Amino acid sequence: MSEQTIRWGILATGGMAAAFTEDLLSEPGARVTAVGSRSEAGARRFAQRFGIPRAHGSWQDLAEDPEVDVVYVATPHAHHVTATTACLEAGKPVLCEKPFALSGRQARVMAELAAERDLFLMEAMWTYVNPLIRRVAELVADGAIGEIRALHAHFGGRVTAPPEHRLWDPAAGGGALLDLGTYPVSFAHLLLGAPETVTAHARLSPQGVDEQTGIVLGHAGGAMAVLSCSLLAGDERRAAVYGTAGRVEIPADFYNPSAFVLHRDGHEPQTFAAPPQRGNGYGHQAREVMRCLRSGLTESPLVPLAGTLAIMDTLDAVRARIGVRYPGE
Structure with missing residues (x-):
């Protein structure tokens, strides 16, 4: 090429x-x-x-x-x-x-x-190549908020799709978890890695997919991620990471944020804002793909396949806990 x-x-x-x-x-x-x-x-x-x-x-x-x-x-x-x-x-x-x-x-x-x-x-997973999220990950890795103790993330909104819509169809992988829950789960994996334990609770639709789901992931050292997704309510997409010396708050659209706020003990809050977004925001991942192809890479170091597989394993574990199965499983 x-x-x-x-x-x-x-x-x-x-x-x-x-x-x-x-x-x-x-x-x-x-x-x-x-x-x-x-x-x-x-x-x-x-x-x-x-x-x-x-x-x-x-x-x-x-x-x-x-x-x-x-x-x-x-x-x-x-x-x-x-x-x-x-x-x-x-x-x-x-x-x-x-x-x-x-x-x-x-x-x-x-x-x-x-x-x-x-x-x-x-x-x-455009979140992983988003410069502002990468900055959050860098600050957390550098100890800006101390050791992570908890992470909260929610992605929800009221959906009025008719019963025949793919969101309610088990054969189409319907439900809140795969469409929306993949974002908070991926965010938790980015900052905490794969969990040691997975617990979950959900409200299921008559068709057998989750209308909303709550998840608690237990990580090494006692850190926990409290995550949720909903097709019923809560038109909100916020996240926060809590450490022993501060916290990071992403007040809106944590999967593609325009800003986040760093709170460090003994310091004034510091806001990090993204430059105006170009187009629909997908350029970052397109550039990463093209960079990798030109470099002869078969994986992106920012979105490695091992991480993607670990996220899918966590989503599988959540589905096992809430009783959602797709045809053929």
């Missing part, structure tokens, strides 16, 4: 695909050369909307397109394993949307295939 230009293929044509494509179009060194959908008409409409030269009526055709260097998989998460493996088997590196898969088992199929083919693979 060219040192100057990375040619992207977009797999799927929904809202996430559109938002990511909009950002790619203004990203130096990126060119969107193809889109693939299970509907040729849908692919053509998407291509026309964004000025993409090649439209494919199947995922396989996109995966085999010689004018594509890397594929962004933006399907609903129930299809991530199928779409990603098709691309990897065709020799294409992949950036796959979050949550990475429905289960740790599926995630390992993807990771093992990427390793076998010596291909780049990364979960599109």
Whole structure:
């Protein structure tokens, strides 16, 4: 692939695909050369909307397109394993949307295939490449708030989707946990690593997916993460990290924040603000993917596959505690 230009293929044509494509179009060194959908008409409409030269009526055709260097998989998460493996088997590196898969088992199929083919693979966890969140992680690692004792994070909002919507469908990986809970769980993993214990409680829908879930993760040294996600209420996305010498508060949108406040014992609060966001905020991960590809890396050091697999294991453990199972498990 060219040192100057990375040619992207977009797999799927929904809202996430559109938002990511909009950002790619203004990203130096990126060119969107193809889109693939299970509907040729849908692919053509998407291509026309964004000025993409090649439209494919199947995922396989996109995966085999010689004018594509890397594929962004933006399907609903129930299809991530199928779409990603098709691309990897065709020799294409992949950036796959979050949550990475429905289960740790599926995630390992993807990771093992990427390793076998010596291909780049990364979960599109934009939080991990966000400069402000990376600054939080650096401050915590440097001891700015002492030793972490607790972490709180919530992602919720009232959803009014009809009963047939994918959010309520077990076959689609529906429920609050995978759509929203992956963010607080990932945030806890970033700062505390994988937990030693997992406890959880949930309210389940008539279809058998979680409408809201509360999680407590126990970590080495006694630190705990208290996390929650909800499709019923609580239109709030805040987080806080509490240490022996202070705390960090992210008052809004902790997964893609505009600011956070550092409180240190004996010091005035210090606010760290992000510069104005470019586009929809997906440029950071696009740049990380392209940096890795140009460097010949098969994983991102910021979003390593081992971390993604550990997060999927925690999500599996939560589902086991609350009694949510997907068809075929």
